[in-house]
């Protein structure tokens with residue numbers, strides 16, 4: 001079909017944030033043709049960020065879980081979206097323009113949207129009960145059950161998800177150890193300027209941080225596990241949670257002819273390289289980012305923005321290059337961390353505010369040429385919003401820091 005044929009058959013594989021939002025935007029933008037939304041999970045589509053935040057603290061009442069659904073079945077039915085849950089796609093025939101489902105069915109498409117996201121990078125240690133990972137609602141439920149026991153927990157991996165789990169475990173009264181082979185794992189999240197403060201925050205809340213040493217083995221079973229570190233230290237624990245990143249879900253595309261390199265490689269308009277009428281979006285997509293080269297983002301706003309972008313390309317023939325907002329957030333205890341843009345390791349950073357004194361701070365990043373390229377804020381949403389506006393308007397680092405200083409001196413902490 002031509003990109004503007006609103007009657008064409010659209011098949012979307014992956015029924016989570018990127019896939020569900022694409023289907024909904026297509027209808028809003030006037031697409032009248034059939035839309036099939038295929039998902040491997042049997043669950044109605046749900047949002048993942050609460051899995052390491054609200055849901056790990058909740059009592060798992062039905063209404064709490066339902067509040068994190070991306071749509072109800074009624075809404076999807078009303079929109080005429082053919083929802084196929086619990087049926088993974090197992091192959092793609094780009095010549096015949098058909099998706100092969102695990103059920104044996106072939107779904108013909110005029111346009112295919114690949115939104116199969118990512119899966120938790122598998123734990124390299126031998127499987128044992130009590131060793132858990134977090135990607136799905138079922139994973140979060142299993143982790144919440146273990147945390148509720150209030151027994152010791154070792155979290156392997158000091159990334160956003162690992163540290164959010166650690167914070168939740170502290171809330172359950174667990175003794176928590178976070179292990180990461182990197183000496184300052186928080187630097188990956190917030191940059192070197194704030195990494196020590198974030199480690200201090202976890203320590204102040206009772207987390208034992210074992211950084212700069214890896215895990216050699218995990219032995220035993222739930223309730224009586226031993227995590228063996230590379231330096232020979234043995235940590236006794238009841239539960240181990242392994243959060244060591246994720247890998248894009250592309251196995252089902254092997255041999256399809258699509259370019260697969262740490263994700264589905266696309267052009268700047270998110271069209272998959274190697275086939276006609278195929279887009280890739282969300283955590284599975286690797287596209288040419290203007291500032292970062294071929295890039296795969298694993299962030300909510302990116303998946304949501306790419307869904308809207310591709311729906312417009314399909315329903316309205318919009319022919320543009322995707323521009324990412326590069327926005328990420330994390331909640332750690334009562335800290336609200338936001339990052340926008342990126343940090344150039346060859347560039348410079350300016351700190352505005354004093355986290356210890358004011359409880360809030362902003363760090364503005366410039367690239368090697370001195371051009372502002374990103375920022376991180378802690379507990380300072382007004383600064384974040386201002387930085388986003390100023391970055392978009394092409395302001396200089398001096399101008400951004402000056403305006404943030406004014407904002408800081410004019411607004412009391414409570415108004416941040």
Ligand SMILES: Cc1cc2nc3c(=O)[nH]c(=O)nc-3n(C[C@H](O)[C@H](O)[C@H](O)COP(=O)(O)OP(=O)(O)OC[C@H]3O[C@@H](n4cnc5c(N)ncnc54)[C@H](O)[C@@H]3O)c2cc1C
Pocket residue numbers: 013014015016017018019038039040041047048049050051052087088089090115116117118119134135136161249252281282283284297298299300301303327328329330331
């Ligand atoms: C615990 C957790 C906390 C997070 N917190 C934050 C946060 O605070 N801030 C932030 O910006 N981002 C956060 N994220 C990241 C954010 O949730 C993801 O970027 C977002 O979910 C990506 O959406 P997606 O639809 O591209 O992929 P996914 O959400 O991974 O969904 C892909 C879907 O495709 C399905 N699928 C896979 N293979 C197949 C197949 N062969 N056939 C059919 N279906 C298939 C999967 O089962 C899955 O349902 C978090 C993620 C997790 C796991």
